Amino acid sequence: MRVHLDAGRCQGHNRCRTLAPELFDVDEVGQAVQLVDGDVLAHLNHRARLAASNCPEYAIKLLEID
Numbered sequence: 001m002r003v004h005l006d007a008g009r010c011q012g013h014n015r016c017r018t019l020a021p022e023l024f025d026v027d028e029v030g031q032a033v034q035l036v037d038g039d040v041l042a043h044l045n046h047r048a049r050l051a052a053s054n055c056p057e058y059a060i061k062l063l064e065i066d
């Protein structure tokens, strides 16, 4: 799985960091920061899906790859 944060859509709700702290952090102004270069380790796939499905701004996109 690959993950992409669209920083332009992020409104800083921080749900992504709460649900997937291995994948997201929040900077000093409250904007989400992606902690991985895109590739999600398999054991974190469920956290990536949680973060994406709970982002109210639809700022987290996932690409499922086999």
Ligand code: SF4
Pocket: 005, 009, 010, 011, 012, 013, 014, 015, 016, 017, 030, 031, 032, 054, 055, 056, 057, 058, 059, 060
């Ligand atoms: S949940 Fe979405 S809007 Fe909120 S900080 Fe994360 S990426 Fe930004």
